[in-house]
Amino acid sequence: MGERVDDEELERLVGEGAELLLAGWGSADRAAVRDDFDEWFTRLGLDEYARDVTELFLQTKLPVRKDLTAMWRARLRVGARVPSDPGAADELRALIDRLIPTVLSDPAGGDLIDFRSGTFNGPVFGVQHVLNTYGASPLGEAQPGSLDWPLAKDIEPLTHGVRPTGRVKGLPALPPYVGRDQDGMVNSALEQARSEGGLVIVLGQAYVGKSRTALAAMAQVVPEYRVFAPAQHEDLRKLPALLRGRAERCVVWLDDLDGHLGDRGLEPRLLAQLTGLEAVVLATMREDVYDTYVRTSAPGRLLDLANTVELPVAWEAAELKRAEETEDPRLVVAARESGTTGVPAYLTIGHRFWNDWQRDRNPGRHPRAHALLRAALDLARCGLKGPLPQHLLVTVHEGYGIAGLERETLDDAFEWAGREQYGVLRMLNRSGLKKAPCWEVLPYFVHTAEQDEGFPPVAGWVWGLAVEAARANPSAYDVESVVAGAPAGYLREAEAGDGAAMHALGLLEGGQGEGEKAESWFRRAAEAGWTESAGRLGRLLVERGETREAERFLESAAEAGDDEAATLLGKLLRDRAAKWFGAAAELGNPEAARQLGDLFLAEGELVQAEDCYLRAEEQGYAEVARSSGMLHLLCNGPGAAQVWLARAAAAGDGPAAELLAHLGSGPQPLEETRDRFSFSEAYPLDNAHYGVIQEEQGELAEARKYYEKGYEVGDAYAAYRLAVLLEKQGNGEEAKLWYRKAADMRHPIALAVAERPGAPDTVKE
The missing domain is CATH 3.40.50.300 (P-loop containing nucleotide triphosphate hydrolases)
Known part of the structure; x- marks a missing residue:
């Protein structure tokens, strides 16, 4: 009906309500009519009208209907327009809809409602008195024969x-x-x-x-x-x-x-x-x-x-035992849960509560209270029996996506759901301290939801929160029961392709020691795109030694931001890289030897790193310069480190240049530095290195000799160093010649010098 009904709809509504109220006065089920109207007025704060309802039903004779109808129409109109409750009209409509079948099904009927003088724009109802049908009464004259009354x-x-x-x-209407x-x-x-x-x-x-x-x-x-x-x-x-x-x-x-x-x-x-x-x-x-x-x-x-x-009111132990022995599930639950409320009240009021709650999702009524009750009900169905922390209910109720929550505050919702209604029961019972309240849903709700095949199952994310709550407070809840029930709660969503549910099932099965089942669910979730499962599956595969298969799952998780998966993947790739670098190095590839040496160096395996770098040096692989420089630096050979880092820096290696700058400059002891190299034909790059050492010691002729030897074995750095030496000596023309030779061998600095204006043509040997 919405927040506010129009005038025409309102008049129809209050007209039906007034006629129903008066029909209920003469109905066999008058108590239900009285109680419902009394409660409606009370909930709206119209206590005076509520008392008038009670007084009306205590009367033994109904006053003139026309005046009475007008009076109650006016009062119902006030109630339906109460500013503090925009859902009042909806509640009145629900009340009427609920009571009409009761009054209409009453074999004793009620007072005759004569609509002949009324005008209505919608459907109306009427209840006719079987003993006073337009003036004809079977009590007027005694008739021969049997009384047509039931036995x-x-x-x-x-x-x-x-x-x-x-x-x-499958059960009778009544237990x-x-x-x-x-x-x-x-x-x-x-x-x-x-x-x-x-x-x-x-x-x-x-x-x-x-x-x-x-x-x-x-x-x-x-x-x-x-x-x-x-x-x-x-x-x-x-x-x-x-x-x-x-x-x-x-x-x-x-x-x-x-x-x-x-x-x-x-x-x-x-x-x-x-x-x-x-x-x-x-x-x-x-x-x-x-x-x-x-x-x-x-x-x-x-x-x-x-x-x-x-x-x-309260039932004795023998009565409760008899109820359980009927094996009717309604009575069995009521005997266990009704307490001092009594079995009849538990069953009848619980039934009315359930119907009221089903209507309260309407934004005009109590949407937040409806969601909080749903949260308490679902958590209880997960196995969290007993009081539930208020913060947990608040967290769960926000996840249902029920519209209109903003129209009702949390305090109002808890107050309504926790209010004693019909003078007997509460939908939510409060316990705990004021600062940490707990709430327990009426057990009737739990039992009814479990018996109702059409009631929505508990969502997987609610099961997840229930498991967390149980594990966080094992003294209050049966953790094993909650965990054992969770797989069935997730299964429906998992079978529908929900990756989150599959992942949750994997966690649950793993926690129960079911490794194979856990892996199966993680695999299904990973294949469905759930990257968290991909990371877990990758780890499981690594632990089992199936590293190649693990890599694709770890990569998927790493790309999604899983740092642990990224780290593990890096280690796997490093190990695999070491394997293949080693194989290539054995086949004589100097780049592979240098890469393998770097891996060893990072692990602190200095002997193995040196062996790899020497393999590269033996083949004249100049790109090993920075790596060798780092190795010498770690092995306390700053002079040799400077020599190698200078080579790397001259080749455009920025990190090497930075290290060289931090090391400083200056001559190193000739013998000490020379001992760091293996001067022989087996290590062609060391010609230039010896030239550098001689140059730093002032032995320029010796330096030129070693630079020329280095050039002869194809070392561009040797040609470059000689060009620099000649330029320092003022021999510009010959320096240009050697710069050109170094440039022809693709030395980066020499190339830059050769590109300058006035540089000589390429020298052909």
Whole structure:
């Protein structure tokens, strides 16, 4: 209906509501009508109107309908427009929809509602009184033949005042009757009334099971009696005339006795007449109403004549045992969970709560309260039995995506869900400290959801939070039970292709020691694109030695930001690189030897690194310069390190140049530095190195000799060093010649010099 109804819709709504309220006054199920309207007004803060509802239903005679209808239309209009509750009109519509079937299905009907003078723009309902159909009454004249009333043994409880419980597929509408400890007293009182006549009242609080107990006693003690069940406020004065002279015996069934008292109803003289006709009067009455009537004159005198049996709310252990022995799941759960509430109240109010909650997802009603109850219900279905931390409920309820949460604060939602309603139960029961409140959902909700095949299953992400909560507080929850149930919770989503659910199943199976199952789920999740599973699968494969297969999964995880997967992949690739660099080095590849040496150097394996670098040096592989320089630096040979790093820097190696700058410059002891090299034909690069050492010692002729030897074995660096030396000596023309030779050998600095204006042509040897 939305936040606000238009005027036309509002008038139709309040018109239906007023007619329903008055029809309910004359209905056999008047208590339900009274309670629902009372609660609606109370929830809206209209306590005065709520009290007026109660007073209206205590009256024994309905005032003039036209004036009364107008009054209640006005009051319902106020309620539907309460500014503080935009969902009030929706609640009224739900109330009407809920009660119409109850009133319409009442075989005793109710007062006749005459819509002939009304104008309505939508569907309307009417309830007609079977004993007062436009003035014709079967009580007017006694008719010959049998009374066309049902036998006591055939009475249908739901049409004679017993409130419905939740339906379960494959089970009867009502659970079987469970004997109360007071049955003997009720049966005894009814047997006495059968022999002597009189009034028997089963007394008790609302929702205590009065009607069911009384009807069960009726079926057992007087099964062949005909049952007359008049509507509320029916004129009973002609009933004796109808019964007089008949052989059949009768039970007058007056559920909610307060609706049958007064001048036209049951009073001491009429009771005496019925007793004389061997009729039994069996009634039920609420304790609060009984206490009100015993203080008045005429009704009080009648009640003094009654044989009253009081039914307690809480069930004794023997009664609960009998309920469990029925094996009806509704009764089994109620016996276990109802506590001091009592089984009947638990079943009937739980059923009403469930229906109310199903409607409260509407943004105009209580969407946040609905979501919080759903969270508590789902967590309980996961196995988190007992109180749940409020912060956990808040986290879960936000994940459902229910619209309209912003229209209801958390405090308001918890207040509504935790409020005692119908004077009996709460949907959420609060416990714990004020700063750390906990909430427990009504067990009826859990049982009903588990029995309802159409109710949504618990989502996988909720199972995940439930497992975390159980493990975080093992003293409060059965961790094994929650963990054991989680796979089934994830399975549906996993089979539908949800990678997150597959990953969660892998974690659960792994935690239970099911390695093969865990790996299977991780593989499925990884193939579905869930990179977290790819990382885990990669690690599992590495542990098993299947490194090649692991690499693709680790790479997928690494690309998604998994640093551990990236590190492990790097190690695998390094190890594999070492293998193939080693193979290439054995085949004589100097680049592979240098790369392998770098790997050894990084691992601190200096002997192996030196062996690899020497292999490269033997082949005149100048690119090994920085690596060799680093090795000499680590082996405390700064002079030799400078020589190698100078070579690398001259070739354009930036890091080598930076290291060289940090080392500083200056001559090194000739013998000490020379010892760091292996001057022989086997190491062609060392010619230039010896030239550098000689040059630093001032032995320029010796330096030129070694540079020329280096050039002869194809070392571009040797030619470059000689060019630099000649330039220092002022021999520019010859320096240009050697720069050109070095450039022809692709030395980078020599190339740059050769490109300058005035550089000589290439020298051909």
